[in-house]
Amino acid sequence: DQQVKQNSPSLSVQEGRISILNCDYTNSMFDYFLWYKKYPAEGPTFLISISSIKDKNEDGRFTVFLNKSAKHLSLHIVPSQPGDSAVYFCAASSTSGTYKYIFGTGTRLKVLA
Amino acid sequence: GAGVSQTPSNKVTEKGKYVELRCDPISGHTALYWYRQSLGQGPEFLIYFQGTGAADDSGLPNDRFFAVRPEGSVSTLKIQRTERGDSAVYLCASSQGTENSPLHFGNGTRLTVT
Numbered sequence: 001d002q003q004v005k006q007n008s009p010s011l012s013v014q015e016g017r018i019s020i021l022n023c024d025y026t027n028s029m030f031d032y033f034l035w036y037k038k039y040p041a042e043g044p045t046f047l048i049s050i051s052s053i054k055d056k057n058e059d060g061r062f063t064v065f066l067n068k069s070a071k072h073l074s075l076h077i078v079p080s081q082p083g084d085s086a087v088y089f090c091a092a093s094s095t096s097g098t099y100k101y102i103f104g105t106g107t108r109l110k111v112l113a
Numbered sequence: 114g115a116g117v118s119q120t121p122s123n124k125v126t127e128k129g130k131y132v133e134l135r136c137d138p139i140s141g142h143t144a145l146y147w148y149r150q151s152l153g154q155g156p157e158f159l160i161y162f163q164g165t166g167a168a169d170d171s172g173l174p175n176d177r178f179f180a181v182r183p184e185g186s187v188s189t190l191k192i193q194r195t196e197r198g199d200s201a202v203y204l205c206a207s208s209q210g211t212e213n214s215p216l217h218f219g220n221g222t223r224l225t226v227t
Contacts, residue, residue: 004155006155032212032213034215034216036218041220042220043117043204043206043218043219043220043221044156044204044218045218046215046216046217049213049215051213089155089156091216095212095213098161098168098169099144099161099168099208099210099212100158100161100169100171100172101146101158101216102158103148103155103156103157103158104155105153105154105155106154106155
């Protein structure tokens with residue numbers, strides 16, 4: 001049972017435009033969400049997180065939006081840069097649990113120069 | 114250290130052999146996690162330590178897999194009687210172990226079972 005889903009395996013965006021990566025979850029106990037970026041042969045790198053008490057968190061070019069009623073979150077990157085080309089994973093955890101993080105299957109973003 | 118360190122970076126072993134994978138977390142991080150990532154998939158949770166004890170080992174696929182963290186710092190993931198299906202990248206991560214603390218990953222160990 002995939003509790004965290006990223007339904008788009010890949011996305012291509014022109015440099016300078018907005019990239020929107022989506023993530024859905026099924027477990028209503030999840031209350032902390034994170035986005036990670038992964039380059040080949042490296043471990044995932046933490047990008048940005050959001051707690052369920054918020055619906056938006058912004059850090060520079062990266063903004064994460066959380067829609068709890070829809071059990072949906074999205075990562076917006078604007079403006080997109082070629083160096084943003086990577087695989088992006090969303091992850092979720094329940095702070096009432098054991099802080100176990102469940103990851104989605106990832107979306108490969110390609111930013112075209 | 115500056116980041117999470119995993120050794121070896123690559124390991125090739127024959128089916129049926131025993132392997133150990135090592136993880137050195139960020140200094141001061143009390144929580145340590147092991148994940149496994151297969152091609153085209155996201156990281157799959159295996160086990161999580163808080164200090165020396167396994168707080169959640171629900172992701173270990175079977176009793177061939179075992180992990181220890183005897184002094185609350187370095188951890189070793191041990192796989193007995195390896196199978197070809199165990200081939201994957203094994204990722205270790207650490208965190209401060211408090212609510213809403215993100216994981217910081219190492220670069221992983223690529224295990225290939227021939």
